[in-house]
Amino acid sequence: MRALVIDDSRTMRSLLSRQLVALGYETLQAGNGQEALEVMDQAGADVPVLATVDWNMPVMDGLTFVQRVRTRQEWRSMSLMMVTTEAEYDQIVRALAAGAHEYLIKPFTPEAFSDKLQLLGLLPERAAQ
Amino acid sequence: MTLSPQAFAYVSDLVRREAAIVLGPGKEYLVEARLLPLARAAGAADVSAYVSSLQRSGNPTQRMAVVEALTTNETSWFRDGEPFEVFRSTVLPELLSSTPPTRRLNIWSAACSSGQEAYTIAMLLADHGQGRKAEILASDLSTEMLDRTKAGAYSQLEIGRGLPAPMMVKHFRRAGTQWQVSDQLRAMVRTQRINLATPFPPLPVFDVVFLRNVLIYFDAPTKKAILQRVRQVLSPQGYLFLGGAETTLGIDDSWGRTTIGRFTLYRPQAATPGANPPVATAPLTTTVLPPRWAAAAEGR
Structure with a gap:
């Protein structure tokens, strides 16, 4: 299973990637929404099952990325999880309305991240409790 | 209750900084109950002694264990x-x-x-x-x-x-x-x-x-x-x-x-x-x- 980690912080990208790799994922990384769209285009038919999406990033923010993904039929199968410091109620509603499936607020614990994967049906069986 | 005010202040400050959880006055019981197993495992006389040794050493692993003990909730929504x-x-x-x-x-x-x-x-x-x-x-x-x-x-x-x-x-x-x-x-x-x-x-x-x-x-x-x-x-x-x-x-x-x-x-x-x-x-x-x-x- 492949996951795409989108965050402008290299530290955050490597932290999320480490957790995903430990769960058995192969990860791709992108520093903003535009880069992520390019990575997706290069991936072709091998669409990642999951993207973790930061909100505030240069060039293209996470919300715009989610909206763009939702216009592409061939990417419908991908689950989108916002992972962001944006914690206001209205922002969560906006992200979900745009097409995000889950929303995780930073900072978070590894367990909270696993819980979200489980809710999306993306926690490998052996890692589930 | 053996928890000293200093130990409670240190733990509540740690948990607030690390996990954004506020342990207000009256939560001494919770701190005591959750940290007792850690204190015992470390061979400390009681929770206050455990906390003051942690305060002196600043051991990051132990600090994280304290935060975990106070923030891990056995029950959680739809997790199961x-x-x-x-x-x-x-x-x-x-x-x-x-x-x-x-x-x-x-x-x-x-x-x-x-x-x-x-x-x-x-x-x-x-x-x-x-x-x-x-x-x-x-x-x-x-x-x-x-x-x-x-x-x-x-x-x-x-x-x-x-x-x-x-x-x-x-x-x-x-x-x-x-x-x-x-x-x-x-x-x-x-x-x-x-x-x-x-x-x-x-x-x-x-x-x-x-x-x-x-x-x-x-x-x-x-x-x-x-x-x-x-x-x-x-x-x-x-x-x-x-x-x-x-x-x-x-x-x-x-x-x-x-x-x-x-x-x-x-x-x-x-x-x-x-x-x-x-x-x-x-x-x-x-x-x-x-x-x-x-x-x-x-x-x-």
Whole structure:
């Protein structure tokens, strides 16, 4: 299973990637929404099952990325999880309305991240409790 | 209480910085209870001594263990998805169709801790209960936990544990740094202090009892006594949910078992002849759907 980690912080990208790799994922990384769209285009038919999406990033923010993904039929199968410091109620509603499936607020614990994967049906069986 | 004010101040400051959880005055008991196992493991005389040695060493691993101990909550929303999925897809439709529409559904969340299970049930009833009147009794031994349940306010960290974001925005509102459960859900949940190990106070007849991950803390005779008391307050057509590692088998054999997918549910056996497959012949790994459950599963 492949996951795409989108965050402008290299530290955050490597932290999320480490957790995903430990769960058995192969990860791709992108520093903003535009880069992520390019990575997706290069991936072709091998669409990642999951993207973790930061909100505030240069060039293209996470919300715009989610909206763009939702216009592409061939990417419908991908689950989108916002992972962001944006914690206001209205922002969560906006992200979900745009097409995000889950929303995780930073900072978070590894367990909270696993819980979200489980809710999306993306926690490998052996890692589930 | 051995916890010194200095130790409490240090721990509450640490947890606030690391996990954004505020341990206000009066939480000394919680700190003491949660850190005692760590203190014992470290060979410290008591929690205060453990905390002051941590304060001196600043050991990052130990600091993290302290934060974990104070922020890990045993209960969490839909994290153990299966029982709630079974409740939503099978038990609730069956209850709605087999009881008069004017009858209130009574559900008990026993040993409710800070109330996540009770509110998870309330969310499912609000979303799938067809407007049926329902009351969820949330009981615990700890009045502190009951107060927390009644308040229905959860930190970011607590809300992050397994609550789907769409359900969070539907049933919660932001209140400062906390997330506040809606008035509709709060009105469905009643709290009461109940010690499961002693005879129960007068209780209504329940349609469903959630007694998950509680029995594991008791010895065999107490487990048996609790299961027998639960039977007395559970409707003959009712359902008992236990934790994944718990069973009535070999403890109180007056319960029948029904397996839905990988999940096992318990029902009073003698009162519903034929509704439960005999324990000895019940397959452990295959789905057993009694006729009316099968009907519910097919949407009839």
